[in-house]
Amino acid sequence: MTFVLGVDIGGTKIAVGLVEFTGAAGADSAGADLAGIDLAGGARVVALASSPTPAALGSAAIVAEVVRVASGLLAEARRAGHPVAGCGVGSAGVIDRATGTVVSATSSLTGWAGTPLAAVLEDRLELPVTVLNDVHAHALGEALAGAGRGCPSMMMIAAGTGIGGAFVTDGLVWAGATGLSGHFGHLPAAEAAGLPCTCGREGHLEVIASGPAIAERYRAAGGDPVVTDARGVFARASGAADPIAERTIETAGYALGRAIGGLVNSLDPHAVVVGGGLSDAGEFWWSAVRRGAAAELMPSVAGCPLVPAQLGADAALIGAAAAFVRRARSPAGDHPAAALGHRVVTSS
Amino acid sequence: MTFVLGVDIGGTKIAVGLVEFTGAAGADSAGADLAGIDLAGGARVVALASSPTPAALGSAAIVAEVVRVASGLLAEARRAGHPVAGCGVGSAGVIDRATGTVVSATSSLTGWAGTPLAAVLEDRLELPVTVLNDVHAHALGEALAGAGRGCPSMMMIAAGTGIGGAFVTDGLVWAGATGLSGHFGHLPAAEAAGLPCTCGREGHLEVIASGPAIAERYRAAGGDPVVTDARGVFARASGAADPIAERTIETAGYALGRAIGGLVNSLDPHAVVVGGGLSDAGEFWWSAVRRGAAAELMPSVAGCPLVPAQLGADAALIGAAAAFVRRARSPAGDHPAAALGHRVVTSS
Structure with missing residues (x-):
C-alpha cells in the first residue's frame, strides 16, 4: 500500500498525517502506486503527529519543525514497511502552486513570505513535495473524502x-x-x-x-x-x-x-x-x-x-495529499490556469 | 480549411455563422480537421445569416427556422469547397449539455422546454450537434477569441x-x-x-x-x-x-x-x-x-x-462552435462535473 504524507502548516499548529487513499485500485497489494489511486474513492489519515508552529521564529525555524515532525512519521511508516510516495503541503499564505513558493503571508508567520517551501522540503525530506494554500487543501479534502464526496x-x-x-x-x-x-x-x-x-x-x-x-x-x-x-x-x-x-x-x-x-x-x-x-x-x-x-x-x-464539514482538521491533510497525487500524475498542473502571473488581456 | 457552424437561438433572433478557427494548426491545408484546431488561437465568423425567432409558434417552428437558415449557410460553404465539421448551438434556456436538451426556458419561447435540440438538429442537418446555454456560449467566445483571449x-x-x-x-x-x-x-x-x-x-x-x-x-x-x-x-x-x-x-x-x-x-x-x-x-x-x-x-x-466585450453578437456563435470542437474531441464532456443530475451528498 502506498501512502502520501499530508502536512498542514497553520499560524498556531503544524500537523502531519500519513494519508491512505482507500479507493486505491490495488489497495491491498504492496505494489500499488500513485497511478492506481482513485482520488474519489475516499481517504483517511492513518497516523498523525503535530507540534506548535514556531511562528515568531522565522521561516527556517518553521521549516525545521515541519521536517522534524514529518521525519518521525516517515520513519514510522518505513518501519511498518509502507512506502511513502511523496508529500503534499497545505500552508497558510498565498502559494504559487507551480513552484511551491509562499508568495505572501500574514505577519503572524514571521518571514514566511518568500519561502521556497516545496524546494526546501524536497531537499530535507528527500521526497517530491507539492504545496497549496491551507484553506484550498481543506476544501479539497472535504470535496474528495468528506461532506462533498460524490459531488x-x-x-x-x-x-x-x-x-x-x-x-x-x-x-x-x-x-x-x-x-x-x-x-x-x-x-x-x-x-x-x-x-x-x-x-x-x-x-x-x-x-x-x-x-x-x-x-x-x-x-x-x-x-x-x-x-x-x-x-x-x-x-x-x-x-x-x-x-x-x-x-x-x-x-x-x-x-x-x-x-x-x-x-x-x-x-x-x-x-x-x-x-x-x-x-x-x-x-x-x-x-x-x-x-x-x-x-x-x-x-x-x-x-x-x-x-x-465532516473531516475536521484531517481535511487539509487529505486535500494536500490528494493535490500531491494529482500533480505527480500531471506535472503541468491541475488547472493550467491556476499558474500565477498570467494577467494578459488583448487590447481592443 | 474546416469550418464549424455556430448557432445562436435567442428570444428575438436566430443567428447562424460559419466559424473559422484562425489558430488551426493546419489552417491553410485542406486536410485540417478538428484535432488540428487551436481553440486559443483565435476565431472569426466568416459568413453570417439571421432571421427573427418565431418565438410564439412553438418548438417545431423555431427548429424549422434554425434548419432553414443553417441549411443556406451550409450550402454556401459546400459550394465554396469548405467542409463543415459540425454544429455548436447556444440557446436561450437551461440546457442539459450531456444530451443537448432544453431543460427549461422562459415562457416567451413557447414550448421550448423539453426540446431535444441536439437530436433534432443532428437529424435535420446531418451533422453532429452540441448545445449549451446562449450566455455561456457568449462568455466562451469572448474568453477564447475576444476580450478574454490569452486569459x-x-x-x-x-x-x-x-x-x-x-x-x-x-x-x-x-x-x-x-x-x-x-x-x-x-x-x-x-x-x-x-x-x-x-x-x-x-x-x-x-x-x-x-x-x-x-x-x-x-x-x-x-x-x-x-x-x-x-x-x-x-x-x-x-x-x-x-x-x-x-x-x-x-x-x-x-x-x-x-x-x-x-x-x-x-x-x-x-x-x-x-x-x-x-x-x-x-x-x-x-x-x-x-x-x-x-x-x-x-x-x-x-x-x-x-x-x-469585443465580439458583440459574434461571441455566442464562436463560443458555441468552440464548445462543439471541445465536445467532439472529448465526448465525455468538458467538465465532467457539468453533467446534470449529480446532487449527491454522503451522509455523515
Missing part, C-alpha cells in the same frame, strides 16, 4: 477567524489568478455597511460574520464587557439567554447565509459545505445561516445541499 | 435585459449543477433592498442594475413618464441632463460594480469582461461600474482587468 462540484465555506473557502470542480481547487480565490468574506454584506474591513475596504461579510467579528459586534452593541471572544458570545446566547448575544449571532449567521445564497445563484455548485470553528457552534447559528441562504436562493437552485 | 480564466458579465454571465477557466464554461451557473444578477445588492426580484426573492442586483430595472427605477423615482426603456434614461442623462436619470444610472452601475468586486474577491479571475446592451451605454455608466468595483476589491486583486 462533481462543491463550494467550501470555512467560517472561523476569517471567512474563506474554495470552489472545487472535478476534484480540482480553483486557486485563482493570484492564488487568492475563496475570499468569500470580502463579498459586500448589507449588514456590515460602513464597518471597516481587515482588507482596507468596508462593509464586507467578514466584519460581521467571522468569529472575531461576532465578539466585536457583541461588545459594540453593548454586550457584557467580560466576553472577549465568539465562544463567550455563543455561551451567553445559549446559557444566559442574553438577547444581545442572540441578536449578534443571528445577524452573523444570517449575513453568511445570504452571501452563500448569492454564491449558489452565481455558481450553481452541487453542494455547499460549511466548516471552520463557527460550524461547530450549534443549531442556533446554523438555523440563521440556513434562513439567510433560503432568503436569497432562486427557487431553481434552492435544492442545493448546505451541509456541515 | 487562463475569465468572468463574463452580460448586462442587458437581465444580469447574467459565466465563469470560464481553461477554455471551459462552468455550467453548474443544474445548468444555471452565471446568474450573477441574483446576488444580494444593498441598493436593491426590499425590491421584489423576477426570481421570487427580493433585493437582488438585477432589479436595480438591468436595463428594464433602470427604466423602472427611473419612473419610480419620479422621472419623465415619457421614458419607457433604459435607452431613454441614458439619452436623458446625457442630452437633457436629467438628474433623476443620472442618479438612476449611477446607482445601477455602482451596484453592478460592487457585485463584480465581490465576485473578483471570491474567485480571483484573470479578467472580468463586461458585455450586453448596457456595456455600450457609454462612459457615464462604465465610470460608475468601475467605481463600484474599486470600492470592494481587496488591494491584492485590485489589478484584475475590467474590460468591455
Whole structure:
C-alpha cells in the first residue's frame, strides 16, 4: 500500500498525517502506486503527529519543525514497511502552486513570505513535495473524502477567524489568478455597511460574520464587557439567554447565509459545505445561516445541499495529499490556469 | 480549411455563422480537421445569416427556422469547397449539455422546454450537434477569441435585459449543477433592498442594475413618464441632463460594480469582461461600474482587468462552435462535473 504524507502548516499548529487513499485500485497489494489511486474513492489519515508552529521564529525555524515532525512519521511508516510516495503541503499564505513558493503571508508567520517551501522540503525530506494554500487543501479534502464526496462540484465555506473557502470542480481547487480565490468574506454584506474591513475596504461579510467579528459586534452593541471572544458570545446566547448575544449571532449567521445564497445563484455548485470553528457552534447559528441562504436562493437552485464539514482538521491533510497525487500524475498542473502571473488581456 | 457552424437561438433572433478557427494548426491545408484546431488561437465568423425567432409558434417552428437558415449557410460553404465539421448551438434556456436538451426556458419561447435540440438538429442537418446555454456560449467566445483571449480564466458579465454571465477557466464554461451557473444578477445588492426580484426573492442586483430595472427605477423615482426603456434614461442623462436619470444610472452601475468586486474577491479571475446592451451605454455608466468595483476589491486583486466585450453578437456563435470542437474531441464532456443530475451528498 502506498501512502502520501499530508502536512498542514497553520499560524498556531503544524500537523502531519500519513494519508491512505482507500479507493486505491490495488489497495491491498504492496505494489500499488500513485497511478492506481482513485482520488474519489475516499481517504483517511492513518497516523498523525503535530507540534506548535514556531511562528515568531522565522521561516527556517518553521521549516525545521515541519521536517522534524514529518521525519518521525516517515520513519514510522518505513518501519511498518509502507512506502511513502511523496508529500503534499497545505500552508497558510498565498502559494504559487507551480513552484511551491509562499508568495505572501500574514505577519503572524514571521518571514514566511518568500519561502521556497516545496524546494526546501524536497531537499530535507528527500521526497517530491507539492504545496497549496491551507484553506484550498481543506476544501479539497472535504470535496474528495468528506461532506462533498460524490459531488462533481462543491463550494467550501470555512467560517472561523476569517471567512474563506474554495470552489472545487472535478476534484480540482480553483486557486485563482493570484492564488487568492475563496475570499468569500470580502463579498459586500448589507449588514456590515460602513464597518471597516481587515482588507482596507468596508462593509464586507467578514466584519460581521467571522468569529472575531461576532465578539466585536457583541461588545459594540453593548454586550457584557467580560466576553472577549465568539465562544463567550455563543455561551451567553445559549446559557444566559442574553438577547444581545442572540441578536449578534443571528445577524452573523444570517449575513453568511445570504452571501452563500448569492454564491449558489452565481455558481450553481452541487453542494455547499460549511466548516471552520463557527460550524461547530450549534443549531442556533446554523438555523440563521440556513434562513439567510433560503432568503436569497432562486427557487431553481434552492435544492442545493448546505451541509456541515465532516473531516475536521484531517481535511487539509487529505486535500494536500490528494493535490500531491494529482500533480505527480500531471506535472503541468491541475488547472493550467491556476499558474500565477498570467494577467494578459488583448487590447481592443 | 474546416469550418464549424455556430448557432445562436435567442428570444428575438436566430443567428447562424460559419466559424473559422484562425489558430488551426493546419489552417491553410485542406486536410485540417478538428484535432488540428487551436481553440486559443483565435476565431472569426466568416459568413453570417439571421432571421427573427418565431418565438410564439412553438418548438417545431423555431427548429424549422434554425434548419432553414443553417441549411443556406451550409450550402454556401459546400459550394465554396469548405467542409463543415459540425454544429455548436447556444440557446436561450437551461440546457442539459450531456444530451443537448432544453431543460427549461422562459415562457416567451413557447414550448421550448423539453426540446431535444441536439437530436433534432443532428437529424435535420446531418451533422453532429452540441448545445449549451446562449450566455455561456457568449462568455466562451469572448474568453477564447475576444476580450478574454490569452486569459487562463475569465468572468463574463452580460448586462442587458437581465444580469447574467459565466465563469470560464481553461477554455471551459462552468455550467453548474443544474445548468444555471452565471446568474450573477441574483446576488444580494444593498441598493436593491426590499425590491421584489423576477426570481421570487427580493433585493437582488438585477432589479436595480438591468436595463428594464433602470427604466423602472427611473419612473419610480419620479422621472419623465415619457421614458419607457433604459435607452431613454441614458439619452436623458446625457442630452437633457436629467438628474433623476443620472442618479438612476449611477446607482445601477455602482451596484453592478460592487457585485463584480465581490465576485473578483471570491474567485480571483484573470479578467472580468463586461458585455450586453448596457456595456455600450457609454462612459457615464462604465465610470460608475468601475467605481463600484474599486470600492470592494481587496488591494491584492485590485489589478484584475475590467474590460468591455469585443465580439458583440459574434461571441455566442464562436463560443458555441468552440464548445462543439471541445465536445467532439472529448465526448465525455468538458467538465465532467457539468453533467446534470449529480446532487449527491454522503451522509455523515
